[in-house]
Amino acid sequence: MRPETEAELAEVIAGRETPLWIRGGGCGGVLPEGAEILETSGLAGIRLYEPGALTLVAGAGTPLSEIEGVLAVEGQRLAFEPSDLRAVLGLSGEPTLGGVAAMNVSGPRRIQAGACRDFMLGVRYVDGLGTIVKNGGRVMKNVTGYDLVKLMAGAHGTLGVMTEVSMKVLPMPEAQGCVMIDGLSPEVAVQAMSAALGSPFDVTGAAHLPEGVDGAQVTMVRVEGFGAQVEYRTGKLREMLARFGDVRVEVDADKVAAGWAYVRDLTGLCGVDGDLWRISVKPSDGPTVLAALGARKAQMDWGGGLVWAVVAEGTDVRGRIGTDGHATLVRGGGQPRFHPESPVNARLASGLRAKFDPKGIFNPGLMGA
């Protein structure tokens, strides 16, 4: 089914007793066979855009490409840099704002700018009984009542179907530059990235690819800003990181953008068979986790704190990542997709799901028990 309005969606859900799988653009993962699908693509359209207030409001089914296009005209962007995992997941379809929000999809810039949830100012959604609820709003600072916006971000649709999302947007920088060091081990790479991230130079990306574009190890640090600023900061970082190895600097905007799109979209992991895991850990634990995984191919983003790895089918990586972090099975089956929670947190989460979706109709079993 494909409702065209929020009211129609609410009516459908109010009368619904059996499970529904919510589908934005269909690029978040494979839906179960025979599942009844609720398409959100009818709830589309940009409803408000005020560049001077850094605010955009759009229907949840609005294609991300449409939003990014409109923002680009005003020299603005979604600063959390949502990744596009269609290639690595082998899916087609058009990513939507609601899908990105529901999965809290955030790219390399998350370490500096924040995650998708940090840019979500407000939502409208329909809960599991068909009630229309709004929370947050369209202003940047808002502590009026509980922050259900954060709760909806990353709930993967299990608490409600988002119909409208308000976003904070940011100016696109004039220039970007990338400082690269070749041949570092993961341990030394994390030390170099920590040094860069602990500098005053506002690093907006720090990644290590054990096999970069040309097959060799590369560690990448990004800065963005005005042209003179990028020149100054890449120069400072070059000096600062010289003790780790030979440092190269790239300031060609297209090349820098292509390099970070490669990291963001896991281009290097495409075409590698096996289960794909997303592992969030304390950055200094990244190399240990990487070594313990026995991955076919892997990369570290977020200064070491985000490990993406393709491992042999059926491998349970969760016993190998220590206690400060969590692992999500992004591609593959036979295991729960999400990391088991502590008993108390699991009880709270299932209590929330029971309140928001008492009939248990939204993406049943996707999160939690």
Added chain:
Amino acid sequence: MEMPAPNPAIMAKKAELVRRLSEVLPSDAVIHDEAETRAYECDALTAYRCPPLAAVLPASTAEVSDVLRICHEMGVPVVPRGSGTSLAGGALPTADSVILGVARMNAVLETDYDNRFIRVQTGRTNLSVTGAVEADGFFYAPDPSSQLACAIAGNIAMNSGGAHCLKYGVTTNNLMGVTMVLMDGTVTEIGGAHLDAAGLDLLGVICGSEGQLGVVTEATLRILAKPEGALPVLMGFDTNEGAGACVSDIIKAGVLPVAIEFMDRPCIEACEAFAKAGYPMCEALLIIEVEGSPEEIQHQLGLIKEIAAAHNPVDYREAADADEAYRIWLGRKSAFGAMGQINDYMCLDGTIPVSALPHVLRRIGELSKHYGLGVANVFHAGDGNMHPLILYNANQPGQLELCEAFGADILRLCVEVGGCLTGEHGVGIEKRDLMVDQFAPADLEAQMAVKDVFDPAWLLNPAKVFPLASSEGRRAVKIAAE
């Protein structure tokens, strides 16, 4: 503001409650003498006062757990308190409640520069978190005006912001993990030194829940490397519209200052009389601060100057050095003190879309005439967070009520233009009864359902945030169970 009548059945159990609390806490951590409990009768919303049944000062997560378990078993409401700096009455007790103060839990538990976090007990003050890391070149970004006194526990409860959040975000954007005690005494850990905690974003809903979901005893906070430098620029305009348009154009041009502060004429006059910072006398004044190396700062200031010129500023001053920077900030930072010299005042906290600024200031001016009360506006202009200060005389009967009615009209205006009731102070009791102006019953029901999950008996800070009529049924469950 009305508070629910104390439950006599709970009041009658005071002796037993004090005895049980004294079994799990040292004697100096249980305050029950009527003279001594007065120290906890209010927070920074001093117009409302009520001594609690007792106050406790636990020193560890285990002690907090013991206190909450006992209160839960006995059906006694608990009001958590950081440093008591809430302007919204978030820590106002009822006569049948226990104040749980976190002031004794102020240790730094771990600092980790490689991973850029600090873990603290939440009684630690905001400024002393930065104090613990600044010698090593780091800082904790959220900077509420009360940062010298306010506790991290309260910052988390209210999702506190500050002048610099345009660039660095508010508490929720800088909070990575918590240790939290639920009302029944259960202790849980959420998040940690990694980003984006697993599962549903519990951390996101706990932050800003005004102490109604649990008591956070330890927090993992993101720390950042200090910028190389920062300098403010001051500019004056002869209309509010001009100042507002200048802000919008600066943001559109891609300059992202760390702070953009706005003051209107009444505020400028009061600050000038008090602090003598040498401010120009004009309709609207902006203070804009940028960060970076000296060259980067000059480059950004150059862009700002060019944009501002198009809006005909009547004055434009760049700070050449730290002393001039200090003088530019002096008036703004003493704004509240300056107002306090003239009069009693009530500080509001609504947020509006930046584009609505001229309209809202005009309407506030009209309302000021209607109510016969003066008002001065200080305003985080980059993010639309307004702080109208309404002047009144607390000793004159009826003035507080008049002031509150004026304030309510301003906040309704904020909602009407697409904004909200509170940008950083929280709802507490102050804006509780206005929640129906911003939210439909179903919106409030969804929020209260979250509290049902974390605190089914509605014992944690129960008379806040939600209009008493909306939460009555839930609070009644507890009373009926007595």
